[in-house]
Amino acid sequence: MTQRATSKILLALVAAFALPLGASATENKIARNLESVEVMHDGKPVTVYRGHDRDAKLPEIFQKTDRGCPPFCVQPIIIADGVETIGELELLGYLKRMAQGEDDLMVIDSRTPDWVMRGTIPGSVNIPWNKINRETAGTFETPSEADSFHHILEDELGVDKKPDGAGWDFSRAKTLVLFCNGIWCPQSSMNIHTLIGIGYPVHKLKWYRGGMQDWVSVGLTIVKP
Template identity: 40%
Template sequence: MFYKYYMTVLLFSSLLLAQKIGFEYEGIPVETIDAKGNSVYTIVKRDIPNVCENIPVTNLMLWTGNYAHSKVPEACKSTFVHTLGGHIYPMSIDEDITTYGELEVLAFIKQMQTDDSMILIDVCREEFYTYRTIPGAVNMPFNHFKERTSFVFEFEQHMKDLGVSIDEEDDSLDFTHAKTITLFCNGPWCSLSVTAILALLDIGYPAEKINWYRGGMQEWLAAGLTSTRK
C-alpha cells in the first residue's frame, strides 16, 4: 500500500517537474504596455542559438573560461561580473518566504498573465530597470520601501498597486487583500531585493505572500532567458 502511494506521489511530482521544465523552451507570452499605452507582447523563454546546440562541454571551457580552446562561438557565452559591491546571500532569508529559481519565476510569470493578484517586481533603481529587466516586471525601487517617509507619494502608490489599503486617519495598513509578489534585483550578490523585503516585513506585509528570486538579472541572463533589452 505504501509502495503504491509512494509511486503515485513520485509519478505526480515527476509530471509537475516535467511541466515546469518545459516553460523555459515553450515560451510564455507576456503583455506589457509601451510609452504610448499600446499593448506589446514579448515571448519569454530560454533562447539558445542554433550554433550552440552541439557544443561539447569540457572542464577547461566550463571552469577556466578558456573558450578559445573549446572554440565556443561568441553567441554562446555568458558573463559573470565579480564585484565587491555586494554580498552573497543565503538561499533563505525568512522561513515563510519562498526562494525562487528561474523555472519558478517562469511559472509565476505564466500564472500572472491571468491572475491580477500576482506581481513581479524589479526593485532596482529606475535607470537599471529601464536599461534591462524581466518582461512583465514592474519597477518599485527598494528605497521607496526602505525610506518611505522620504518617498511618501511613491510608497502610497506602491501600496495601492499591491492591494494594501491605507487608513486616512491613522495611516495604518490593511493587508487583507495584499497581492502575492516576487521580487528581484541585479544578482545573488545584490542587496536591494533583500532590503526591500525586510522593509516590507517591517511594515507588516505577509511573508507568505512574498517570493524572492535570489538569482536576479545576472542569473536570468546567464541562463539565456528573455529580457527587455534586445
C-alpha cells in the same frame, strides 16, 4: 565496405547519441517539457524562450565577480522566515498566471531605472528599491519619501489603510515576487525586510534570489524599455 563509408557510419552514430531522442542541433528548451512561455509586458505579449546561439556570452555588466562587500554581499538562500525563495521555472509560472488574467500577482524589478534600461524580465514592473527601502532607523528621511511609499502600497500593491488610519489592511494585498541583479545584490532583499516590517504577510512575498544575472546566464528572453 570502404573505410570512408565506415567513417561516415561512425560519425552518424556519434551524432545520434550526442543528442536526446527527438532533439535537433538547434533545440534549446527552457525545461524538458517547456519550450516557451507567453507573458504580458506593458500590455503586449512577449514570448519567453532560451536563445539558440550556443556561443552566446553573459552581458559584460554581469561578468564581474568582485564587486565589494559591503554593499554587494552574497545573500542567504532564505531571506526571511516564511518568504519563499524561487527559481526561474517558478517565476515563469507566476508570469504565465499573470498573463492569463490573475491580477493579484506582481513581479517587481527592484533595481534603479538605469539598470532596467539595459534589460529586464518580461512581465515585471520596475519599482526602484529606494522607493520602498527605509533607513536603518525604520523611517524615511523626508515626508515626501514616506508619501511616495504610501502611494506605492495603495496604488500598486493593493494595500488599504485601515478605517481608523492606524496601520494597514493587507487582506487584498497582491502576492509579490521581487528580484534585482543577483545573489550579490541586496536591493530586493532590503525591500522584502521593509515590507515585512510594516506587516506585509510573508506568504505573499516571494524572492527570485538569482535575479537578472541568473536569468541571462541561461539565455532567457529579456526586454528593454
